[in-house]
Structure formats: structure tokens, C-alpha cells
Amino acid sequence: xxxxxxxxxxxxxxxxxxxxxxxxxxxxxxxxxxxxxxxxxxxxxxxxxxxxxxxxxxxxxxxxxxxxxxxxxxxxxxxxxxxxxxxxxxxxxxxxxxxxxxxxxxxxxxxxxxxxxxxxxxxxxxxxxx
Ligand code: C2G
Numbered sequence: 001x002x003x004x005x006x007x008x009x010x011x012x013x014x015x016x017x018x019x020x021x022x023x024x025x026x027x028x029x030x031x032x033x034x035x036x037x038x039x040x041x042x043x044x045x046x047x048x049x050x051x052x053x054x055x056x057x058x059x060x061x062x063x064x065x066x067x068x069x070x071x072x073x074x075x076x077x078x079x080x081x082x083x084x085x086x087x088x089x090x091x092x093x094x095x096x097x098x099x100x101x102x103x104x105x106x107x108x109x110x111x112x113x114x115x116x117x118x119x120x121x122x123x124x125x126x127x128x129x130x
Contacts, residue, residue: 002028005086005104007071009036011048012120013058016092016112023109024090025064032084033059034071044074049121078102 006024010017025031036044038052048055052070059068071080081089081104089099093108100106123129 001030002088003030003032003084003086004028004088004090005032005034005081005084006090007034007036007077008092009041009044009046009048009117010055010059011041011046011050012117013050013055014115014117014120016115018062019112020090020092020109021059021062021064027088027090027107030066031064032067032069032086033065034069034080035059036071040072040074 004024004027006020008017008020021031021033035052035055036048038048041048050058056068056070059065067084069080069084077089077099078101080086081102086104089102089104089106091099091106091108092111094111096108
């Protein structure tokens with residue numbers, strides 16, 4: 001059984017998030033998702049709108065996802081990979097080459113164009129809606 005691992009915050013869950021989970025799962029048989037804690041997001045310079053507990057519930061309900069855990073640190077990537085016996089790390093290409101140091105192969109998939117959490121926040125902030 002080929003195990004895939006991927007990581008993310010998945011704040012204001014959107015089609016780009018769904019696409020990467022679907023494409024990650026299609027590369028193997030079992031998909032494990034590390035969900036960034038609220039503290040890790042603050043370290044990454046982001047503040048999530050949706051709290052961790054709710055992001056967890058949403059990701060758990062996605063049919064492509066087999067298992068989830070909480071990601072507390074970017075530096076622990078290889079520990080998570082070993083703990084969950086992952087065969088392949090999948091990330092979006094905004095992280096291209098950032099995780100080449102881990103012990104399993106890594107694939108960076110193209111991001112879905114024209115959608116991001118930042119864009120949604122800006123859209124609402126600028127009141128571009130009726
Ligand atoms: N993504 C995508 N297309 C978009 C937006 C996001 O493919 N239009 C992908 C990202 O490339 C990432 C995943 O969706 O692989 C989750 O994105 P974020 O929630 O923004 O995750 P991030 O905060 O970058 O956290 O350990 C690494 C991190 O925890 C990743």
C-alpha cells in the first residue's frame with residue numbers, strides 16, 4: 001500500500017485545497033494530512049480565520065483523506081514522515097524545493113490558479129460582493 005502525506009492549513013477551505021487533496025490521493029492508496037496548528041500559523045506569519053478544531057473536522061470529512069494529525073512544526077516534517085510510514089510527500093509548488101531534505105521522495109504539484117485564502121480575505125475586505 002502506497003502512503004501519501006501532505007500538509008496545510010486549509011483555512012477558509014476552497015477548491016484549491018480540494019484539488020490538491022484529490023490529486024495527492026490519486027498518487028497512492030492512503031492519504032495522511034498534517035494540519036497546521038494555530039500556533040504554527042502564527043510562526044508562519046499567518047493567522048487562520050477558522051480555528052484548528054473546525055479545520056480538522058472539515059479535512060476529516062473529505063473523502064480522499066484517510067488519516068489526519070496536527071502539524072506543530074515545519075522542522076518536524078521528516079519525523080512525521082517516518083512516524084506515519086509515508087512513501088511520498090506531496091506539496092503545492094508554492095513550497096517548491098523547500099522540503100527536498102526529507103527522507104522520502106517529494107512531488108510539488110501546480111497550485112490551482114486564481115484562488116487562495118489570501119485572495120478570499122482581500123475580496124471580502126474590499127467588499128467586492130453584493
Ligand atoms: N494549494 C493549491 N492551490 C491553491 C491554494 C493552495 O494547490 N490555489 C495547496 C498549497 O500549495 C498547499 C495546500 O493547498 O499544498 C494547503 O495550502 P495552505 O493551507 O495555504 O497551506 P500552508 O499554510 O502553505 O501550509 O508544512 C507546510 C505547511 O503546513 C503548508
